[in-house]
Amino acid sequence: MAMESFNKRLLDEIKIKNSHLCIGLDINPEGLNNPNSSLEELKSHTFKVIDATRDLAVAFKPNLAFFERWGSNGFKWLEETMDYIGPETITIGDAKRGDIGNTAKQYAMSLFDHFGFDSITLSPYLGYDSIGPFVLQSNKGVFLLCRTSNSSAKDVQDLRLSSNQLLFEQIARLAVKWNKNDNIGLVVGATMPEEITRVRNIAHNLPMLIPGIGAQGGDLKKSMEYGNQNGIAIINISRGISFAGDLSEIAIRDSAKQFLEQMREYS
Amino acid sequence: MAMESFNKRLLDEIKIKNSHLCIGLDINPEGLNNPNSSLEELKSHTFKVIDATRDLAVAFKPNLAFFERWGSNGFKWLEETMDYIGPETITIGDAKRGDIGNTAKQYAMSLFDHFGFDSITLSPYLGYDSIGPFVLQSNKGVFLLCRTSNSSAKDVQDLRLSSNQLLFEQIARLAVKWNKNDNIGLVVGATMPEEITRVRNIAHNLPMLIPGIGAQGGDLKKSMEYGNQNGIAIINISRGISFAGDLSEIAIRDSAKQFLEQMREYS
Numbered sequence: 001m002a003m004e005s006f007n008k009r010l011l012d013e014i015k016i017k018n019s020h021l022c023i024g025l026d027i028n029p030e031g032l033n034n035p036n037s038s039l040e041e042l043k044s045h046t047f048k049v050i051d052a053t054r055d056l057a058v059a060f061k062p063n064l065a066f067f068e069r070w071g072s073n074g075f076k077w078l079e080e081t082m083d084y085i086g087p088e089t090i091t092i093g094d095a096k097r098g099d100i101g102n103t104a105k106q107y108a109m110s111l112f113d114h115f116g117f118d119s120i121t122l123s124p125y126l127g128y129d130s131i132g133p134f135v136l137q138s139n140k141g142v143f144l145l146c147r148t149s150n151s152s153a154k155d156v157q158d159l160r161l162s163s164n165q166l167l168f169e170q171i172a173r174l175a176v177k178w179n180k181n182d183n184i185g186l187v188v189g190a191t192m193p194e195e196i197t198r199v200r201n202i203a204h205n206l207p208m209l210i211p212g213i214g215a216q217g218g219d220l221k222k223s224m225e226y227g228n229q230n231g232i233a234i235i236n237i238s239r240g241i242s243f244a245g246d247l248s249e250i251a252i253r254d255s256a257k258q259f260l261e262q263m264r265e266y267s
Numbered sequence: 268m269a270m271e272s273f274n275k276r277l278l279d280e281i282k283i284k285n286s287h288l289c290i291g292l293d294i295n296p297e298g299l300n301n302p303n304s305s306l307e308e309l310k311s312h313t314f315k316v317i318d319a320t321r322d323l324a325v326a327f328k329p330n331l332a333f334f335e336r337w338g339s340n341g342f343k344w345l346e347e348t349m350d351y352i353g354p355e356t357i358t359i360g361d362a363k364r365g366d367i368g369n370t371a372k373q374y375a376m377s378l379f380d381h382f383g384f385d386s387i388t389l390s391p392y393l394g395y396d397s398i399g400p401f402v403l404q405s406n407k408g409v410f411l412l413c414r415t416s417n418s419s420a421k422d423v424q425d426l427r428l429s430s431n432q433l434l435f436e437q438i439a440r441l442a443v444k445w446n447k448n449d450n451i452g453l454v455v456g457a458t459m460p461e462e463i464t465r466v467r468n469i470a471h472n473l474p475m476l477i478p479g480i481g482a483q484g485g486d487l488k489k490s491m492e493y494g495n496q497n498g499i500a501i502i503n504i505s506r507g508i509s510f511a512g513d514l515s516e517i518a519i520r521d522s523a524k525q526f527l528e529q530m531r532e533y534s
Contacts, residue, residue: 026369026370028373063370063373065364065366065370065371065373065374065377066370066373068342068373068374068377068381069373069374069376069377069381070377070381071342071345071346071377071381071382072339072340072342072343072345072346073339074342074377075335075338075339075341075342076339078338078339079338079339096364096365096366096390097332097363098363098365098390098392099332099363100415100416100417100483101417102293102482103293103330103332103333104332106295106330106332106333106335106336107332107335107336109336110332110335110336110337110338110341114335114336114337114338115338123363123365123390123392124392124422124423125365125390125391125392125412125415125423125424126412126415126417126419126420126423126424127417127419127420127421127422127423127424128419128422129417129418129419129420130417130419145392145393148367148392148393149367150367150368150393150394150396150397151396152393152394152395152396152397153393153394153396154394155391155394155395155441156391156392156393156394156437156438156441157392157393157394159428159434159437160428160429161426161427161428161429162427162428162429162431164429167426167434170423170426171423174422174423215369216367
């Protein structure tokens with residue numbers, strides 16, 4: 001049986017679930033408004049978010065920093081979170097790794113083999129060596145940072161090259177070139193809708209992972225319209241869902257439903 | 268008592284120990300020539316390397332990928348490794364993180380507060396937001412990736428900007444600008460000695476962390492000479508020391524001594 005490529009699986013799942021909603025798992029005591037939250041409480045809230053939204057989300061995106069903050073106990077919580085999500089829903093390990101080939105291999109063993117993520121986020125600064133070990137298996141995917149949602153992204157990503165392109169546009173070109181196994185996508189922030197179009201014009205067929213809606217103030221309508229033109233986009237929401245209302249399962253589900261309905265309206 | 272800045276502490280330690288030697292802790296079963304190595308064996312080899320070289324090394328640089336490969340048990344091994352090194356010798360967490368501000372804060376809590384590293388490596392692609400949370404305390408340091416030692420570094424880092432500089436030169440300029448607390452250094456690979464000089468001409472006073480000697484074939488003499496002109500440089504050796512000879516404490520110490528003697532000769 002031929003293995004389905006990651007990008008194909010993502011497209012199929014979007015259609016089956018009629019959902020472009022990616023839910024970021026960035027759970028911390030600050031979000032729970034309780035600086036003394038125990039790891040047990042963080043874990044049980046994580047499971048609550050998963051239970052409340054499993055049928056609505058096309059993907060879950062655990063953010064590794066929020067687990068690493070607690071060291072080995074945090075990684076145990078991540079292992080349990082991956083088990084709890086299970087194999088049905090697509091997982092994106094938001095790790096933003098980027099290292100030389102021999103080290104990249106160890107990270108691939110960590111993220112794909114040990115934790116079992118279906119895909120991860122990577123930084124492009126070290127070039128192809130740092131991507132190669134993650135794209136060998138076509139059923140495992142990579143979302144390469146292209147134009148991020150933070151305000152200082154411009155410090156580096158908007159630098160103008162001698163070719164007259166901006167750096168992030170060249171990264172999009174490289175991603176297209178490196179996408180031999182139909183398993184590379186791009187991260188483009190919702191805070192920069194014009195940049196989504198610029199990237200789309202270069203990378204017609206690459207899926208986009210669009211963060212920056214909610215706390216960061218990105219534009220959902222434009223993100224959906226521009227991101228899904230000539231390709232597919234999934235939209236990440238983290239705090240806007242995980243920490244919705246009174247933090248109950250009902251409040252979390254209601255918020256996820258509202259975002260999903262808006263996305264369906266704009267698609 | 269005013270806290271000593273990280274860059275000042277590094278300079279002092281180099282003088283006290285008369286050593287520019289940084290020892291990378293990248294321990295895996297492949298290096299031990301035993302694909303079935305247990306985590307206990309990996310840990311005991313790590314401790315052996317530390318015991319054999321503690322008085323010779325100005326810094327130890329655990330590479331997080333090699334620990335993360337084993338999930339929560341790997342992070343436990345890293346916690347024990349940090350305890351074993353103790354507070355006397357400078358530690359560099361080779362993590363190459365780089366994320367938006369709120370996530371960067373969680374990584375800082377992980378690497379500085381939980382694991383207790385004195386300094387870490389960071390990727391510049393997301394701009395100042397991704398550096399800020401790590402440079403607030405002047406006694407904690409950052410080595411920013413500038414020109415790395417891998418062959419595909421050129422894919423991105425050597426892109427020519429409209430200003431006619433190369434991208435890595437602009438990163439060096441940004442690092443100088445961001446170095447308000449005397450705690451930022453740069454990573455420049457030993458495989459590119461000319462690039463070391465180009466970076467030195469921009470960033471006169473920033474410490475350099477120079478990897479790429481040994482397995483990667485970098486030039487030790489030029490790295491020492493160019494890196495230590497108008498500034499200080501530490502030279503990282505990983506596999507060439509950790510996996511020296513018959514893997515005994517004596518072989519490891521002999522290899523570290525040889526590298527250190529060569530460095531002293533070139534300084």
